Amino acid sequence: MARHAKFSNDEVIDATARLSARAGPRQVTIGAIASELAAPTGSIYHRFSSRDVLLGEVWLRAVEGFQAAFAARLSAGAPYEAGLSAALYVPAFVRADPISSRNLLLHRREDFFQGAWPEPMVQRAQTLKSELDTGLRRYARSLLDRADAPALRLVKFVLVDVPLAAVLPHLRNDEPPTGIVDRLIETTYRASLDAAKHLLPPRRPV
Amino acid sequence: MARHAKFSNDEVIDATARLSARAGPRQVTIGAIASELAAPTGSIYHRFSSRDVLLGEVWLRAVEGFQAAFAARLSAGAPYEAGLSAALYVPAFVRADPISSRNLLLHRREDFFQGAWPEPMVQRAQTLKSELDTGLRRYARSLLDRADAPALRLVKFVLVDVPLAAVLPHLRNDEPPTGIVDRLIETTYRASLDAAKHLLPPRRPV
């Protein structure tokens, strides 16, 4: 009953992700996507109601892809080892999916959209955020027996912030992280958690 | 022989820096600066030849301010302690100058300009980069007795990447880093350097 699609949703999203990884979301104009695909702009708007929605989709997919695996590792097995495995998943992800990781880690969320997201996308972002929060909180409680602000800060540091920092220079150079990256992450992980007692202030009364 | 200036160069730069720290360089339009200052756009162009030059000035000032103190600490006294002091200067800088540090650490250089810099500014940026490079290289050599790629990677990790990572969440929330940040940086510093022998691959023949 209808004409066949020459460009699929996924092709559009992939082209957008590719462009964004290469030059940053700011450079991703509808015109640029169109010429990357050799498609007319109309076809893009036929599928995506706005640039914000399209770039948002790229961002959400990247986060969802990363976070699913990260969360799975974080909650599998004994906490200490689970945490290390989650932390080391960051460089693994960068090696496995350079495009998503560049989009995710090299730019800020705000660069992907400015304001207008439809409700379902807001929902997805909300879900992602709270999933990560509860994952980190559960981990903090089971490993440190507390989940107050300083404990969460420490946990976020070893699981997220440091792995990111280790990987960032490689992302900028657009080359896979070398082996030393994993060793830096592991060393920091062990040292920070072994010193947790000294690092954290005494527990506040609940 | 001439009319008095109602707006000084520095006022314009400060207003730009303030806006940029608040909402990111992307949001800094000439119109926004003008209304922040209650000045006409013409007065801004009377002093700065383009938006790129103005934002570039903001960025260069921030880097210069940070790097001068950082480099001074890095080369003062015994290397191990000098390095720690340099690393800890990152959170100190964030506490002392939230505006510059937000501009510097929360955004990418490319967000401050896209292409067209006049030669003198290119020169300043060049100088900054090579100053940092030689500082790190000198430090690596005196502490690790080598300055090959892996050694530089390690050094950059403990002196720059980790302090940045520790401080970033606080910058995003626009609140001063808490005390735990300094302890995390110090712990990571000591642990990574103590394990340097294990972290670094054997020296390549020169």
Add this chain to the structure above:
DNA sequence: TTTATTCTAGAACGAGCATTCTAATTGCAT
């Protein structure tokens, strides 16, 4: 007081880009 000079003022212009609109095309169902 005149004049040269440096600024303020803000309107006008033009480029780039997201978005919309109107017109073909295409392939299936009848």
Add this chain to the structure above:
DNA sequence: ATGCAATTAGAATGCTCGTTCTAGAATAAA
């Protein structure tokens, strides 16, 4: 064959800036 819904096609529109331009005001020297 014919009609219809989905899709391609790309020209047209309008908005948001950066930048330029022209006019007017303030100041100090002559």
